[in-house]
Amino acid sequence: MPREHRRALRGVVARARLPVAIAPMIDVVFLLLVYFLLTTGFTSQERLLRTEGAPLEDAVQTSDRLVLDTEPIVVRLDRVDAQTRLSLTGGLAQPIDVRGLEAILHDAMIAPDRPQGLFAESHPVRIAPGHDVPWNDVVAAFNAVVGAGYRSVAFGSRE
Amino acid sequence: MARRRRNQELATVEANLTPLIDVSFLLVVFFVLVSRIGDAEQAALALPSVAAGSAVRAEEDARIVVNVLPGEDGIAIGYTVAARQFSATPEGIAALAERLAEAYRENPKLSVRLRADRSTHFEWVEPAMRAVSTAARLAGGGALPRLDLVVEEIVEETPHAS
Numbered sequence: 146m147p148r149e150h151r152r153a154l155r156g157v158v159a160r161a162r163l164p165v166a167i168a169p170m171i172d173v174v175f176l177l178l179v180y181f182l183l184t185t186g187f188t189s190q191e192r193l194l195r196t197e198g199a200p201l202e203d204a205v206q207t208s209d210r211l212v213l214d215t216e217p218i219v220v221r222l223d224r225v226d227a228q229t230r231l232s233l234t235g236g237l238a239q240p241i242d243v244r245g246l247e248a249i250l251h252d253a254m255i256a257p258d259r260p261q262g263l264f265a266e267s268h269p270v271r272i273a274p275g276h277d278v279p280w281n282d283v284v285a286a287f288n289a290v291v292g293a294g295y296r297s298v299a300f301g302s303r304e
Numbered sequence: 305m306a307r308r309r310r311n312q313e314l315a316t317v318e319a320n321l322t323p324l325i326d327v328s329f330l331l332v333v334f335f336v337l338v339s340r341i342g343d344a345e346q347a348a349l350a351l352p353s354v355a356a357g358s359a360v361r362a363e364e365d366a367r368i369v370v371n372v373l374p375g376e377d378g379i380a381i382g383y384t385v386a387a388r389q390f391s392a393t394p395e396g397i398a399a400l401a402e403r404l405a406e407a408y409r410e411n412p413k414l415s416v417r418l419r420a421d422r423s424t425h426f427e428w429v430e431p432a433m434r435a436v437s438t439a440a441r442l443a444g445g446g447a448l449p450r451l452d453l454v455v456e457e458i459v460e461e462t463p464h465a466s
Contacts, residue, residue: 172326192359193452281422284352
């Protein structure tokens with residue numbers, strides 16, 4: 146083979162080598178990076194506490210003229226010295242905090258293992274917060290009452 | 305002469321569309337996600353926190369979201385429903401109730417999600433709850449005031465065994 150022909154052939158072989166295109170790969174990597182960054186940020190911890198029936202006891206009474214057959218248990222929330230103080234009606238023990246509230250209400254409920262309980266799970270419970278009680282404490286009290294097993298929980302007046 | 309022609313052929317500029325398409329997709333994904341961030345129905349609030357497991361996951365059901373916009377020292381500066389703002393005055397509350405009644409007329413089984421800042425005082429949240437009950441009454445047609453309180457779950461870390 147003549148030397149010139151061989152040199153020309155070597156050039157063709159060199160040019161035929163496939164180059165690795167990194168640009169699209171980097172683009173796709175950035176695409177995935179942005180996607181996961183944003184979707185991770187959106188994984189919200191938001192959850193719902195469902196209220197059964199009317200949220201406000203007064204509203205039910207005025208709209209449907211419903212008269213409650215049984216006196217509800219009233220959970221009062223008062224703001225004293227920048228703290229929210231809980232108190233219970235119905236001759237029950239007084240809770241120190243929301244965990245205590247849940248325990249007291251749970252123990253007062255009639256259950257197969259507690260036939261001496263005072264209230265059925267359908268017994269109405271009214272949460273009566275003071276006007277300056279932070280929403281966080283109101284929700285905590287509501288969650289404690291529902292956690293104790295009561296199904297008829299509403300917000301209402303303090304009277 | 306032949307070599308010059310071959311060099312001219314090699315110098316032909318080709319448009320590489322791949323990065324252009326990639327960048328276009330990048331922009332599409334970005335705008336889709338950003339438009340979700342700026343969701344009009346959810347105001348930026350510090351929600352009340354509850355222990356994990358005591359609240360249910362928010363499903364994509366028929367709902368309307370009422371936000372109680374916090375001000376300073378536990379007051380609320382207003383309420384929003386789907387980017388429409390209502391003042392924290394009796395007139396504003398009445399307008400809010402009317403807006404919710406409209407939604408109830410469209411769907412009597414609608415659930416109302418109440419989002420309020422954890423530091424907002426109850427006296428500013430109560431009018432929104434009252435508006436929900438009033439709206440259901442105004443709408444009639446068997447509309448039930450179903451209210452869901454929006455909270456944030458505290459993810460408790462599992463203690464490590466020593």
